[in-house]
Amino acid sequence: MLIAILRHCFKKNLKVILTGQLALGLPLGEIALNQVSGEYNKVYGRDYVNIGYRPGSTALMVGIGREIRDFFKTDYRGVPLDSFEFMRRVHNYHDIALLVTLAHGAVADAWIQYAGARFNQKIIVGCTGVNAPNMYQYLSAQQITGLIGGLQGASEYETLVEKPGAATLGMPAQSTAHALLIILLIIGNIGFILSKKKI
Amino acid sequence: MLYRTGPLILVFGTALLLIIAFFIPHKPFGDLEARFLNWYAIISGFTFLLGLDSLARHHLIKIVRREKGWFYSLLLVTSLFGTLFWGLYSWIRYASPFALNAPFMWLYKFMIIPLQATMFATLAFFIFSAAYRAFRVRNLAATLLLIAACMVMLGNVPIGSSIWAGISWLIHQIFPNTNLEILKRWELFAAAKDWLMAIPQAAAGRGIGIGLALGGIAMSLRIILGIERTYLSS
Amino acid sequence: MPITWTIGILVSGLIAPPESLLLRDNPNDQGRAIFISWVCPQTESITGFRIFRACSLPGKFIALNRELIIGTEYLDSDTMLCDGVPYYYFIRVYSAYDSVDSPVSGPVVSSAQWFNTDRINVLVLAIIINGLFIFYLLRARHNTRMFIRKINGLDAIDEALGRATEMGKPVLFSFGLGYITDMVVIAALPILRRIASKTAQYAVRLIVPNSDPLVMTTAQETVKEAYTEAGRPDLYNQDNISFLTSDQFGYAAGVDGIILREKPGAIFWLGYFYAESLIMAETGHSIGAIQLAGTTETTQLPFFVAACDYTMIGEEIYAASCYLKPEPIMLGTIKGEDFIKFLLIILISSTVFLGTAGRLLANEAPFLNNLFMAIVNWFIPKS
Numbered sequence: 001m002l003i004a005i006l007r008h009c010f011k012k013n014l015k016v017i018l019t020g021q022l023a024l025g026l027p028l029g030e031i032a033l034n035q036v037s038g039e040y041n042k043v044y045g046r047d048y049v050n051i052g053y054r055p056g057s058t059a060l061m062v063g064i065g066r067e068i069r070d071f072f073k074t075d076y077r078g079v080p081l082d083s084f085e086f087m088r089r090v091h092n093y094h095d096i097a098l099l100v101t102l103a104h105g106a107v108a109d110a111w112i113q114y115a116g117a118r119f120n121q122k123i124i125v126g127c128t129g130v131n132a133p134n135m136y137q138y139l140s141a142q143q144i145t146g147l148i149g150g151l152q153g154a155s156e157y158e159t160l161v162e163k164p165g166a167a168t169l170g171m172p173a174q175s176t177a178h179a180l181l182i183i184l185l186i187i188g189n190i191g192f193i194l195s196k197k198k199i
Numbered sequence: 200m201l202y203r204t205g206p207l208i209l210v211f212g213t214a215l216l217l218i219i220a221f222f223i224p225h226k227p228f229g230d231l232e233a234r235f236l237n238w239y240a241i242i243s244g245f246t247f248l249l250g251l252d253s254l255a256r257h258h259l260i261k262i263v264r265r266e267k268g269w270f271y272s273l274l275l276v277t278s279l280f281g282t283l284f285w286g287l288y289s290w291i292r293y294a295s296p297f298a299l300n301a302p303f304m305w306l307y308k309f310m311i312i313p314l315q316a317t318m319f320a321t322l323a324f325f326i327f328s329a330a331y332r333a334f335r336v337r338n339l340a341a342t343l344l345l346i347a348a349c350m351v352m353l354g355n356v357p358i359g360s361s362i363w364a365g366i367s368w369l370i371h372q373i374f375p376n377t378n379l380e381i382l383k384r385w386e387l388f389a390a391a392k393d394w395l396m397a398i399p400q401a402a403a404g405r406g407i408g409i410g411l412a413l414g415g416i417a418m419s420l421r422i423i424l425g426i427e428r429t430y431l432s433s
Numbered sequence: 434m435p436i437t438w439t440i441g442i443l444v445s446g447l448i449a450p451p452e453s454l455l456l457r458d459n460p461n462d463q464g465r466a467i468f469i470s471w472v473c474p475q476t477e478s479i480t481g482f483r484i485f486r487a488c489s490l491p492g493k494f495i496a497l498n499r500e501l502i503i504g505t506e507y508l509d510s511d512t513m514l515c516d517g518v519p520y521y522y523f524i525r526v527y528s529a530y531d532s533v534d535s536p537v538s539g540p541v542v543s544s545a546q547w548f549n550t551d552r553i554n555v556l557v558l559a560i561i562i563n564g565l566f567i568f569y570l571l572r573a574r575h576n577t578r579m580f581i582r583k584i585n586g587l588d589a590i591d592e593a594l595g596r597a598t599e600m601g602k603p604v605l606f607s608f609g610l611g612y613i614t615d616m617v618v619i620a621a622l623p624i625l626r627r628i629a630s631k632t633a634q635y636a637v638r639l640i641v642p643n644s645d646p647l648v649m650t651t652a653q654e655t656v657k658e659a660y661t662e663a664g665r666p667d668l669y670n671q672d673n674i675s676f677l678t679s680d681q682f683g684y685a686a687g688v689d690g691i692i693l694r695e696k697p698g699a700i701f702w703l704g705y706f707y708a709e710s711l712i713m714a715e716t717g718h719s720i721g722a723i724q725l726a727g728t729t730e731t732t733q734l735p736f737f738v739a740a741c742d743y744t745m746i747g748e749e750i751y752a753a754s755c756y757l758k759p760e761p762i763m764l765g766t767i768k769g770e771d772f773i774k775f776l777l778i779i780l781i782s783s784t785v786f787l788g789t790a791g792r793l794l795a796n797e798a799p800f801l802n803n804l805f806m807a808i809v810n811w812f813i814p815k816s
Binding site for chain 3: 254257319417420
Binding site for chain 2: 024026027028030031034052054055057059060062063066067070071076077078129132133134136137140150152171172174175176177178179181182184185188189192193
């Protein structure tokens with residue numbers, strides 16, 4: 001999902017700021033940035049920046065509405081944000097055209113409640129298939145601009161940017177698992193009905 | 200007296216200030232909110248020391264006393280401090296533990312990610328057993344639940360389209376007057392999934408969401424006004 | 434080369450400078466921001482705009498953006514900008530071959546506001562909702578006869594604890610991945626207190642693995658007090674309320690390990706849960722424990738319903754403290770909540786009716802649709 005979105009952004013020459021709400025999630029972002037930036041000849045600091053992780057969760061989401069530097073004075077390597085030309089103009093949500101959150105339910109909810117409702121930030125949510133149903137209500141109420149739901153959403157996005165990747169490769173496995181689950185449910189229910197009749 | 204009422208006054212005062220700060224961007228209120236949030240971020244960062252203390256103490260005692268399973272505790276403590284060491288080393292040597300060529304990143308890529316993925320993957324097995332219990336056709340409601348679940352599952356994957364194409368072909372064979380192309384384009388499973396998600400599911404979700412928001416406000420008010428005190432020690 | 438020059442001269446002759454440069458203090462903020470807008474009479478062949486600022490006339494103008502912007506609006510929130518200082522601006526428009534400047538405009542002064550008028554809707558709603566809550570709270574002080582409906586999940590606590598005691602097995606309680614700032618964790622604390630009080634009475638071991646150190650400390654305090662209140666402080670063991678990890682699946686693995694080793698008779702899942710909910714609840718189910726769950730994370734409710742014996746849905750967990758300690762003043766907030774819910778149902782139904790009628794009678798009665806849109810727009814957050 002992240003790789004497909006980064007490809008889309010870099011293809012359109014958009015500047016990317018990456019941050020993480022979970023310390024252990026951030027390296028995945030760094031790996032993806034490193035991979036995709038190479039494909040599009042993008043340069044760190046000029047086209048994208050990784051501002052890392054800071055504790056604070058929702059406090060951070062609200063804080064960025066005022067000034068991003070209150071929480072992120074430097075990038076993840078300790079380089080001051082103002083040393084990157086495009087970051088000098090970025091202060092709060094007003095300077096961020098689109099917020100893409102790849103998160104589980106509660107974190108996405110918090111972005112919508114704090115960044116979206118409070119600061120009118122345009123948001124796209126990418127989440128697991130389990131969390132996608134919960135996001136439909138935000139989507140239909142136009143509280144989020146887009147929704148990328150689970151592996152299926154990721155593979156659709158890969159198709160959109162015309163570069164099939166891991167998600168598209170995973171779809172046959174997902175199809176098989178779903179079909180298997182349905183078959184097992186049918187067999188299980190036949191057994192259940194027969195056992196009820198016996199009683 | 201102050202031991203009990205002091206925290207309550209602090210809670211009330213902080214809440215009141217933050218509510219005021221929400222509507223007043225001017226100093227000192229606008230700054231005040233950011234200051235509070237910064238304090239919270241700092242405190243929440245330091246609390247991990249508490250966790251480290253609890254975890255290390257619990258397992259070190261187990262190792263020293265040679266309690267049952269002490270070897271696993273030894274493994275845990277070694278892993279804990281080993282990860283900490285490589286994290287710090289990577290931080291000093293490579294400016295960040297998450298630098299792509301740092302040893303910590305090696306640990307992350309080849310140990311943490313596979314372990315997490317394995318644990319997440321076990322969910323597939325648990326889903327099978329839970330799904331069977333949830334989707335037993337005990338009554339009409341459970342049967343409807345089963346049908347809806349199957350529709351969503353098929354609508355979510357490409358095999359749903361293939362199955363629907365097969366069903367369309369079958370319908371066309373039985374009723375030759377029907378247009379096969381139009382039938383195929385219907386994509387029944389995907390359409391049913393979208394409808395189920397966007398209408399009944401979202402409606403129920405919003406209902407629960409509104410209830411949760413109101414419950415949250417009521418709970419906050421009880422805390423702010425000092426009616427709810429269970430989070431305080433007496 | 435000469436051909437390029439010719440085209441360049443031709444194009445430069447066609448560029449018109451930006452007009453109507455409007456400068457104003459950015460409204461509803463904490464100062465240090467100036468909003469700039471302009472009109473560009475020509476859109477063809479333009480590659481972008483650059484904004485220049487000076488703090489005096491005549492003075493040195495500095496470019497605010499190195500890369501050209503495409504729109505005709507700009508918010509100058511540069512870190513060097515100060516409140517109370519007059520600033521002057523001009524815009525330079527660029528084509529592929531040339532650039533033209535607008536006339537200098539100014540002065541403009543930035544300042545902080547004392548009230549964010551964009552948040553009037555929030556203020557009105559906050560006054561109405563909190564006013565109603567406080568009204569019912571005050572009324573509850575004089576009204577001792579208040580009713581709260583049965584919550585099966587909370588009634589089942591004693592049954593679950595009784596069963597664990599009979600089987601001589603420990604009891605496990607988990608807040609999931611919740612933080613102390615999560616309302617659901619605070620709502621689960623009275624339930625933990627009740628459980629701890631009973632386990633102290635029955636001399637049953639209570640295990641509380643935690644994913645957040647602050648939650649762990651609060652849980653330790655709560656359990657310790659419950660044990661002291663029950664007259665069994667000797668049974669309290671801090672090691673039973675420990676920190677596992679803040680990592681999601683690490684926590685799930687740790688809790689699963691505890692469940693399989695200790696085989697608790699009763700398990701309480703009350704807090705914030707994500708994808709690990711089913712992994713843990715199914716493990717609990719596999720060892721035959723009686724399980725009770727409650728979370729505000731609605732996506733996990735179906736999994737808990739499938740794997741647990743009792744599940745508290747939606748705001749039921751928030752009502753726990755009122756249910757376990759049904760004092761009139763506590764129940765007053767529940768009554769207020771119900772009344773606001775009733776008002777919201779009326780508001781939503783009437784707005785839906787108005788919107789539908791507005792759409793159906795778009796030609797005959799356009800005011801219906803306008804009224805509907807006015808209501809919808811009023812609720813939309815501005816900033």
